[in-house]
Structure formats: C-alpha cells, structure tokens
Amino acid sequence: MKETSLQAGLILAGILFCLGLLSLLIRRNFIFMLLSVEIMLNAAGLAFVLAGARWGQPDGQVMFLFILAMAAAEVSVGLALILQLYHQLKSTDSDAATRLKDEP
Amino acid sequence: MNALIACIPLFPFLGALLLVPGARHYSPGLVKLLGCGSIALSAICTLMVGWSFLQQPALVVNVQLWNWIRSGALQAGFSLHVDALSITFAFIITFVGALIHIYATEYMQGDEDYARFFACMNLFVGAMLLLVLADNLLLLYLGWEGVGLCSYLLIGFWYKDPANGAAARKAFIVTRIGDTAMAVALFMLFYHLQTLNIAGILQLAAAQWSTGHTTVVLIALLLLGGAVGKSAQLPLQTWLPDAMAGPTPVSALIHAATMVTAGVYLIARLHLLFELSPQVMLLVASIGVITLLLAGCSALVQRDIKKVLAYSTISQIGYMFLALGVGAWHAAIFHFFTHAFFKALLFLGAGAVILAMHHEQDMFKMGGLRKQVPGVYRCFVAGAAALAALPYITSGFYSKDAILWLAWQGPQANTLLWIGGLLGAFLTALYTFRMVFLTFWGPQQHHIHHYPGISIRLPLSILTVLAIVAGFIELPHNLGHVTLFSGFLQNVLPATGVHASSSLEWIAQLLSAVCCLAGIGVAYLLYVKASPALERFTQTGLAQYFTRLWQKGWAFDELYDLLIVRPFMALSRLLRKDAPDKLYTLLGGITIKAHHILAGTQKGLLRWYVLSVLIGAVLILTAILLHLKPTTT
Numbered sequence: 001m002k003e004t005s006l007q008a009g010l011i012l013a014g015i016l017f018c019l020g021l022l023s024l025l026i027r028r029n030f031i032f033m034l035l036s037v038e039i040m041l042n043a044a045g046l047a048f049v050l051a052g053a054r055w056g057q058p059d060g061q062v063m064f065l066f067i068l069a070m071a072a073a074e075v076s077v078g079l080a081l082i083l084q085l086y087h088q089l090k091s092t093d094s095d096a097a098t099r100l101k102d103e104p
Numbered sequence: 105m106n107a108l109i110a111c112i113p114l115f116p117f118l119g120a121l122l123l124v125p126g127a128r129h130y131s132p133g134l135v136k137l138l139g140c141g142s143i144a145l146s147a148i149c150t151l152m153v154g155w156s157f158l159q160q161p162a163l164v165v166n167v168q169l170w171n172w173i174r175s176g177a178l179q180a181g182f183s184l185h186v187d188a189l190s191i192t193f194a195f196i197i198t199f200v201g202a203l204i205h206i207y208a209t210e211y212m213q214g215d216e217d218y219a220r221f222f223a224c225m226n227l228f229v230g231a232m233l234l235l236v237l238a239d240n241l242l243l244l245y246l247g248w249e250g251v252g253l254c255s256y257l258l259i260g261f262w263y264k265d266p267a268n269g270a271a272a273r274k275a276f277i278v279t280r281i282g283d284t285a286m287a288v289a290l291f292m293l294f295y296h297l298q299t300l301n302i303a304g305i306l307q308l309a310a311a312q313w314s315t316g317h318t319t320v321v322l323i324a325l326l327l328l329g330g331a332v333g334k335s336a337q338l339p340l341q342t343w344l345p346d347a348m349a350g351p352t353p354v355s356a357l358i359h360a361a362t363m364v365t366a367g368v369y370l371i372a373r374l375h376l377l378f379e380l381s382p383q384v385m386l387l388v389a390s391i392g393v394i395t396l397l398l399a400g401c402s403a404l405v406q407r408d409i410k411k412v413l414a415y416s417t418i419s420q421i422g423y424m425f426l427a428l429g430v431g432a433w434h435a436a437i438f439h440f441f442t443h444a445f446f447k448a449l450l451f452l453g454a455g456a457v458i459l460a461m462h463h464e465q466d467m468f469k470m471g472g473l474r475k476q477v478p479g480v481y482r483c484f485v486a487g488a489a490a491l492a493a494l495p496y497i498t499s500g501f502y503s504k505d506a507i508l509w510l511a512w513q514g515p516q517a518n519t520l521l522w523i524g525g526l527l528g529a530f531l532t533a534l535y536t537f538r539m540v541f542l543t544f545w546g547p548q549q550h551h552i553h554h555y556p557g558i559s560i561r562l563p564l565s566i567l568t569v570l571a572i573v574a575g576f577i578e579l580p581h582n583l584g585h586v587t588l589f590s591g592f593l594q595n596v597l598p599a600t601g602v603h604a605s606s607s608l609e610w611i612a613q614l615l616s617a618v619c620c621l622a623g624i625g626v627a628y629l630l631y632v633k634a635s636p637a638l639e640r641f642t643q644t645g646l647a648q649y650f651t652r653l654w655q656k657g658w659a660f661d662e663l664y665d666l667l668i669v670r671p672f673m674a675l676s677r678l679l680r681k682d683a684p685d686k687l688y689t690l691l692g693g694i695t696i697k698a699h700h701i702l703a704g705t706q707k708g709l710l711r712w713y714v715l716s717v718l719i720g721a722v723l724i725l726t727a728i729l730l731h732l733k734p735t736t737t
Contacts (some may be wrong), residue, residue: 024714033710094710101708 009050016043030082030092041071066077105156106167108149109186112194113237115146117231123223130219139222140205143229147198150191157191162193162595166239172255173242177298184304185239189596192437193236193369198442200361201229203563207452208353210559211459221261225357228254232362238371241300243288244370248286248334251363258358259350271349282333286370289326292319298452306376315380324377324384328391335421338395342660344418345402348410349521352455355410360417360447365440368424372433375597379431386517389429393524396422398658400531408465409454412539415657416491417447419528423507426525430517432510434578434590439507441589442499442574446490449567453484455558457543462553467539472548479735480556481544483564488540490571492533492624495617496583499575506531506580509612513602526619532626533623541631580613582606 008099020039045064052060082092089096107618119142123135130138143644157163164251169182176256212221232248238244253276260272294300296319297308313320331337347359358364371378371388378385396419403415420443424543438508458465460477474481490500508529556564578589629635630642641647653659705716 021718025711025718028711097710098708101706 006050006054010047013043013047013050016040016046028093028095030085030094032084033094034078037078038071038075041067041074105165107154108153108168109165109184109237110169111149112146112153112198113233115142115228116226117235118142119226120223120230123219123226126219126708128219132218134212135219135222136209138208139219139226140202140209142226142406143198143202143205146229146233146431147202150198153186154195156193157186157188158592161188162593162594163187174646178294180240180242180300182243183239184237186237186619187596188593189369189372189437190236192367192441192593194233197229197232197236198399198440200444200448200567201225201357203566204353204357204361204452206559207356207455207563208351210557211353211455212351217261221258221351224254224257224261225354228258228358232366235366239302241293241302241305243559244302244373245287245290247284248330248366251358251366252283252334255279255347255358255363259347259352261350261354262344265349268349271343275343275347278340279333280329284339285326285333289323289330292323292326302373305374305380309377309380313380316382317380320377321381321384324381325387325444327374327377328384330387332391333367334370335364335367335425336418337367337391337421337425338398339660341395341399341418342657342664345411345414345657347407348414352410352451355414356448356451356455359414360451362443362629364417364421365424365444368375368421368428368436368440369426372437372597375428375433378428382516385429388510389426389516389518389521392422392425392427392429393521394422395419395492396426396528397531400535401526401650402654402657403535404531405466405651407655409467409470409539409543410451410465412467412535413447413450413454416450416532416535419532420447420491421527423504423528424621426511426521427507430511430514430521432507432514432547432600434593434600435503435506435510437593437597438578438589439503442490442503442571444729445567445574446487446498446500446571449483449487449564449571450491452560452564453487456480456556456564457484458551459554459556459560461550467542469549470543471546472544474544476548476552477556479561483568484544485540485580486568487537487571490575492536493529493616493620494624495613495620497711499571499573500579501616501620502575502580504617505613506578508616509580509609510600510602512612513608514600515602524713526615529616530623533620534627537624537627538631541627545632550619580609582609582613596733613655627721657719664671 017040020036020043024033024036024040027036045067048060048063048067050060051064052058085097086092119138122138123130127413164316165184165186167186171179171181173180177360181423205222208221208225212218215221228251231247231254233247235244235247235251238247256272259275260269262268290300293305297305299305299308309320313535333340344359344364348355350359360584378388399415399418399422403412403419406412406415420439424436424439424443427433456477457470457473457480460473460480464470486498490498493501493504495501508522508525511517511525512519530601577586626638630638643652656662680729
C-alpha cells in the first residue's frame with residue numbers, strides 16, 4: 001500500500017471522527033446523537049483497517065470486527081435507553097434529561 | 105452487735121432505694137412509713153449499740169462487710185469502725201434525723217414530689233452515717249461526696265425556680281474546692297504511709313513524722329481545706345446562706361445539725377495529724393474566731409429568718425473550730441452535740457413560723473406571733489436561749505463556756521482568741537433575741553395560715569427538752585464537775601488538762617454570762633423599747649454602711665466574683681475561639697467551598713459531559729504530543 005493513500009485514508013478517518021464529534025455536540029435529539037457515535041466508531045474502525053493494511057497484519061481487521069460487535073451491542077442498549085427516556089420525558093431532547101443533577 | 109451496726113447505715117439506704125422507683129405511684133401514707141420508718145429503725149439500732157458503748161466506753165468494734173478496692177497496698181473495704189466518737193455522731197444523725205423526718209411529713213404535706221424528698225433525705229442520712237462510721241478514709245470520702253450530692257439535690261429541691269438551682273450549684277461547686285484539697289491530702293497520706301485505714305494512719309503518723317514536719321503540716325492544711333469547705337468556714341463560707349433556698353427541714357438536718365459538722369468530725373477523727381502540726385492548729389482556731397465574728401455581724405442585719413439561722417450556724421461551727429484549734433477536742437464535740445439539738449429546734453420552729461405565715465420569711469413582716477402560736481413560741485425561745493447561751497439553765501451555755509474557758513486557760517490558750525469568742529457570744533445573744541423579738545413580739549401583722557399539727561409539735565417538744573437538759577451531762581469544775589460526756593469520749597480523744605483555780609473559772613463564766621445578758625438587753629432596747637439613742641446610732645451613715653455590707657455577708661460574693669468568677673469567664677470566652685480551632689475550621693471551610701464549586705460542574709446535560717470528555721482528551725493528547733520524542737521507524 002502506498003504512503004499517499006494511507007495518509008489520505010487517515011485524513012478521511014479524522015474528518016469522519018470530527019464530523020461525528022461535532023454532530024454529537026450540537027445535536028440534541030437522542031437518536032441523532034446515537035448516529036453520531038456510530039459515525040465516530042466507524043471512523044476509528046477505518047483507521048484500524050488502514051493501519052492493518054499498511055503493515056500487512058490481520059490485527060487491524062480483527063479490531064474492526066470487535067468494533068462492529070461492540071457498536072451493535074451499544075445500539076441495542078442505547079435504543080432501549082432512549083425508549084425508556086422517551087416514556088419518562090415524552091421527548092427525545094437530551095437537555096430535558098437533567099434529573100441526576102446535583103441540587104445545590 | 106455486728107449485725108446491728110451494719111443495720112445503722114443499711115436502713116436509710118434501703119429506704120431511699122425503695123422510695124426512688126415508685127416516687128410517683130406510692131400513696132403519701134406509704135411514703136411517710138418508708139421515709140420515717142427507715143430512719144427510726146436506724147435510730148433504734150444506734151440506741152441499742154450506744155447502750156453497750158455507754159457501759160463500756162473503751163469499746164471499739166470493727167465490722168468488715170465486704171471488699172471494695174484491693175490493689176497492692178491499697179486496701180479499702182466497706183468496713184465500719186465504731187467507737188465513742190462515731191457513735192456520738194451516729195446518734196445525733198439518726199435521732200435528730202428521725203425527728204426532722206417526722207416533722208417533714210407535715211411540713212412537706214401536699215408537695216408534688218413528696219416521695220423524692222424523702223428519698224433524698226434518706227440517702228443523705230445513709231451517706232452521712234457512712235461518713236462517720238467509715239474505717240478508712242476512702243469510704244469516708246465516699247460518704248463525704250454522698251452528703252455533698254444530697255445537699256445539692258435538696259437545696260435545688262424546688263428546681264422550677266432558677267434561683268434555687270443556682271444556689272444548689274453554688275453549694276456544690278464551692279464545697280468541691282475543699283473536697284479537691286481533701287482528695288490531695290488523701291493521696292499524700294497514702295503515698296507516705298501506704299494505708300488509708302484511719303487507725304493505721306494515726307498509728308503510723310506519730311512514728312513517721314516529728315512535730316512540725318513539713319509533710320504533715322501540708323497534709324493537715326489540705327485536710328483543713330476540705331473541712332472549711334464542708335463546714336462553711338472562712339474562706340469558703342459563702343455557700344451556706346444561699347443553701348437556705350431548700351425546704352426548711354433540709355436546712356435543719358443538713359445545713360445546721362449534721363452535714364456542716366462533717367469538717368469538725370474530720371479534724372477530730374484525725375486529731376493526731378493536727379497535733380503534729382501546731383501551726384495548723386493555730387490556723388484552725390483563728391479561722392474559727394474570724395468566721396464566728398464575721399458571721400455574727402452578718403446575722404445581726406438579716407431580714408430573712410432562715411438567713412439569720414444560717415449565719416448563726418456558720419458562727420457556731422466557728423466556735424467548734426476554735427475549740428478544735430486550741431486542742432479542746434471534747435468541748436468541740438460537746439458543742440456539736442448541744443448545737444445539733446438547739447439549732448435543729450430553731451430551724452424547725454422557724455419552719456413552723458414560715459408555714460404559719462404562708463411561706464413568708466421576712467421577719468419585719470412578722471410580729472405578734474407570741475399570742476398566735478404560743479406552743480411554737482415557747483419552743484423557739486428555749487432554742488434561742490440555748491443558742492444565746494443563757495447562763496446556767498441551757499445546754500448552749502455549758503458547751504460554749506467549756507470552749508471559752510479552754511481558749512483562755514487551756515494548754516494552747518490564746519487570750520486574743522478568747523476575747524474574740526466572748527465578743528462572738530455577745531453578738532450571738534444580740535442577733536438571736538433580735539430574731540425572737542421581731543418574730544414573736546410587737547404588733548400582729550398577719551393572720552395565721554396554718555396551725556402546727558402533732559407531727560410538728562412532737563419533734564419540737566422533744567428537741568426543746570434536749571436543748572435545755574443536754575448540757576447537764578457535762579458540768580464545769582466549779583459546778584459539780586460532771587464529766588459524763590468527756591468520760592465517754594476520753595478513749596478516742598485526749599483530754600485537755602487545765603491547771604487553773606476555780607475562782608478564775610467563776611470569772612470566765614460570769615464574763616460570758618454578762619456578754620449573753622448584755623446582748624439580750626441591747627436587743628430588747630433596740631427592738632422592743634426602741635430606745636431613741638440607739639435608734640439615732642443605727643441611722644448614722646457608718647451604721648447604714650455596715651448594715652448594707654453585712655447584709656451581703658461582708659461582700660464575699662462580690663469579692664470572689666471579681667477575683668475568680670469574672671477572670672475565669674473571660675478566660676473561657678477567650679479560649680472558646682482558640683487558634684488551633686481556627687485552623688481546623690479553615691480546612692473544613694475550604695473543603696465545603698471546593699465541594700460547591702465541583703458540584704456546579706455536574707449540570708446533568710449530556711452534551712456538557714461530552715464536551716468535558718473532549719476537552720480532557722485534547723489536553724491529554726496535547727501533553728503526550730509535546731513530550732513525545734521524535735522516533736524513527
């Protein structure tokens with residue numbers, strides 16, 4: 001694999017990660033926040049695959065499989081939480097869920 | 105015999121024990137039965153034991169009940185030591201105590217805490233008996249503190265009035281100063297002699313120390329500190345006038361007849377230690393004379409009938425200290441013996457008057473009671489005559505005369521002390537008959553609220569007889585020379601030898617008789633005849649100044665307030681905000697502040713947390729990148 005394509009790939013992964021992070025920070029809807037987290041996970045996975053290809057090792061792809069499995073678990077748990085929150089708050093706005101705040 | 109002796113202190117304790125738990129449930133009749141019955145049984149036991157002592161005055165009985173503390177050389181047991189001296193005290197405590205208990209059944213009638221009163225009184229009698237019967241100083245100290253506690257409980261008996269509580273605390277704290285000195289004396293005695301057994305101490309002390317040895321002088325001084333605290337002598341006398349806040353039977357039993365003479369008992373019991381330190385003996389006598397004069401002056405100007413009697417008690421105990429100080433041991437105990445009768449009689453008579461006047465204690469609001477309550481009047485006058493030492497017919501004359509005679513001509517005589525005592529005798533007669541004339545003579549001012557019943561009249565009559573005749577068991581050389589009392593005590597206390605002609609004795613008696621009659625005469629002129637010359641004298645500025653000063657008891661309270669109480673309070677206030685405390689308060693304050701700041705970051709907003717994680721991650725990555733050395737791959 002060429003150095004230039006590796007660098008381009010890593011820049012793409014960085015851009016994807018930053019996009020996900022930015023949307024996580026600015027979106028208030030739980031579902032979109034979950035989507036943003038998925039995007040960040042995939043950016044990390046891309047970086048692993050690229051690194052594995054650069055050194056010709058299978059580890060990068062193994063890590064990506066782990067990330068996939070974890071993302072699936074996270075989505076299932078996250079969606080369940082969102083459903084519960086929606087039942088409690090009648091809204092998907094994350095700023096409404098502040099009940100654990102320490103009351104001064 | 106041993107079982108009888110053990111029963112003497114046992115019954116009062118048992119009575120207190122039975123009265124305490126059921127205080128609210130017992131009927132008044134049951135309380136009377138338990139309260140008086142226990143003391144009466146104890147008095148009967150004492151009389152039976154006393155009978156065998158009368159036949160054999162040299163008898164000494166030791167009763168070992170059980171062990172209390174057993175640690176190395178320290179062997180303190182609940183063991184009683186009965187000899188002529190302790191049985192004399194036990195007789196007064198139980199016999200006068202029983203009469204006062206009977207009196208109290210009527211005096212305290214209708215009080216909501218009837219049972220509590222009798223429980224405390226019984227406990228007091230038990231503790232006092234423990235004090236005089238103890239065979240070691242530790243057990244004596246237990247009784248000593250026990251009577252202090254009961255005194256506190258009973259002065260503050262009507263605790264709903266804060267003034268009574270303050271009086272109770274004052275009594276407790278002031279006597280505690282003396283008690284501390286006494287405790288130090290006990291430590292020193294044990295350190296030097298390795299025993300606290302009284303007989304052992306007396307035996308070892310004579311062998312260990314020569315006369316005037318520094319250690320024994322120091323011990324005697326500390327013991328004297330304990331004695332002046334309990335017996336309300338200078339400089340710790342201030343608590344006794346305030347102690348009159350308690351019910352009158354309490355004043356009669358505790359603050360006149362028995363507890364306040366504990367100091368006299370202590371000095372008489374350990375007389376050998378005092379004989380080994382002549383300087384302290386002189387101090388004892390001087391304290392006695394100064395106290396009796398100061399208290400006599402204060403008694404002259406009081407308005408409250410009980411306060412007069414309180415100062416008179418301080419003054420009479422001053423006489424006992426004078427006798428102890430000049431080595432007239434028998435005379436001191438004899439004066440205790442007669443004083444217990446006539447002072448209890450006077451207090452009980454005053455109580456009957458107070459009850460008749462519906463709890464009015466100001467003598468200037470009384471008057472004319474002579475015709476209203478003639479029975480009480482007769483008893484009161486008998487007691488007053490004994491207190492004023494009316495010559496030849498009252499017990500007080502014989503006991504006081506013995507003290508004055510030995511202060512003048514005894515082996516450690518001192519003419520100054522004798523003159524002080526004579527002056528005191530004049531003051532005593534003056535204030536006593538001032539009290540009688542103000543209370544019973546003159547125009548009637550109130551109608552009678554309560555006529556005394558049989559429970560009041562009976563103890564008064566018995567005490568009246570005793571106040572007159574108790575003196576005839578000990579008559580001076582020139583009047584038949586009866587020595588029943590000193591003969592009874594001579595195995596415990598050394599006799600005081602006098603080598604003086606009987607004409608001198610006549611002179612001494614006549615002088616004290618003149619003092620007494622002069623006092624009565626002046627009182628008559630002032631308060632019955634209202635002689636104009638004396639009236640003018642009492643209106644002068646100097647007389648008014650002294651009246652105000654004496655009414656406050658020579659302003660000792662103000663003095664102690666200025667010298668001790670206020671500096672102590674200022675120091676406490678200063679120490680309350682001390683520097684080490686500041687440091688810890690600061691630490692605590694910082695922690696709380698930091699907690700509030702950190703708690704403010706927990707907003708509960710999800711995106712805020714994401715941002716914090718992001719900032720943290722960026723900071724850590726930056727730090728790693730800055731410190732990462734460039735490596736080649």
